[in-house]
Amino acid sequence: MKTFFATLFTFISYISLAQINDIPTINNALEKYSFIQEQIIVNNDTITYYLKNTKTKPSNLVVFIQGTDANPIFSYKVDKGKITYYRWFGNDYKSLDSTYTYAIIPKPGMEGLYKDGEIIIPKSYYEKNYLEYRIKQIDVSINHIIEKHLNNPKKIIVYGHSEGAAIGAALATINKKITHLGFWSGNVLNNFYEFALFNRIESLKGLISDEEAHQNIMGIIEWYKSVVKNPNSTEIDHIGFTNKRWSSYEKAPLDYLTQLNIPIYALFGTEDESTPIETAYLLPIKFIEKRKENLTFEVCISCDHSYKLKTDVGQKSHWNEQFKKFIEWTDKTK
Template sequence: MGIGSTVVINFQQLKNTYRILLISKPNVPFYDTVKSDDNGFPVYEATKAYKEQLSLNWRVNSANAIINKLIEEKRIDTSKIVVLGFSEGAQVGPRLAKENQHITHLLLFGGNGLNQLLDPIINARMKATRGELSEEDAQKEVDSLFSEYKKIYKNPKSTDKEWWGHTYKRWASFTKTDPYKELLALNIPIYIANGSLDENSVLSADYIQLEFIKNGKDNLTYKTYPNHDHQFNEINKKDGQFVDAIPKLDMVISSAFEWLEKH
């Protein structure tokens, strides 16, 4: 038995400079007992309320309401309000910053620039390129993905149908708008970091930087960490074989906050 956390920031390091607001997902407690399976992996069953409510709109609206309430109650300094989003939160952040004009800075980690349903398609094509799949098998995988995507978009409000651990409602809501479009609409300082080995986001996140360059915008700082995965573990290999993974998340977050102090 031990204590763990899904929160990526170091409270002790930041508490003297920032007031920290954590906003939970729907019907998810801030702390709870989590069981493990036979292999030692954590198992936490999603509640019915979580599945029914989780969507991009829910997450944006809840965060927006809480921030506005704190501002109305004069409990925070409005000269610098920073939104930090990791993974799914990196898709929430751009929409939230677009909705709430009080937000002054955006820090995003491991997020997408395009429709995240494109990522599994890219991964299938890359497996074929690397020789891990035949072109025929890769095409079968892609065809299967498109078959699932058709089901999702035909049932965009369904909370009883699921794919890859999420409801159709969740997938449809988070892929309705490409994040890069919402980021382009912002004029506040934006910091984005991704790992080059992140199969979930890095290629479509690279597209964000391309669009900012194309549109002549200079409010984006984009950082890619070579040989780092989605959780910013540095992956070491020898002769193409995995050797170990060194956690570098604290360093990645610290670098982002160093940037924040200068902007």
């Protein structure tokens, strides 16, 4: 059975080299990228977040929520006696002025520094990688940042990509301090419906037969039934996730988004291979239906899941310009 799901938009960047006689630590990586680490203990559970290090306390916060997959935030590689440090997120934080700080909260169990090629996904990731726990992590982190690291807070901006978009939509219904939400390339409807839709699209394109599409979809429906029958299982399935993870996302992000009254910036690519653009158009339709005017709906024409565009000379990324437009949008909306 062929299935489709929202994949992580992974940024991997590296910075200067260190001598091998240095011992790689998370502090080395944080120093290289000008971030700090904070840890909060909640009911014997340690929640970690990484925050852009600023000289003075800013008034605005931007929080990025990663997409699917158990990737770390920081890693390193040893090559020919040198240590190279990597970050698994993009340059967005670099484009922000001194009135902003930028935070990213690692997936459960994926905090700290990892050696490239030796990244082992811990058991805690599978046990805690579900919507309610991710909301808890980010909610607690935002509240801590506001209390400890901001001065006269103004904008609390959250934007999530792919799975992170779905998390952000649910989070914003709980954390009332969030002032702006970015919903980037997230599934609008239930994952299992969108998996089925992709099969129908393949059939229409002649990539698979009508019968094959139908059989695939019936298999997806049976898969969904098995998840519902055992929703708290943390056994790893054929895709690398658990029933607990799948069942926690059963409510469609569309239902969370239409509950919100804060400004929402929804962004999609028309050539997205992970999130069907066909369901994206339900967002403006539903907001009109509910007489709500807090949605800004943007589409990157011919762009893929990560806003890359195929050209005659390769791919061109539109991510950076989309982020700048997003931040400018927050200045114009309340």
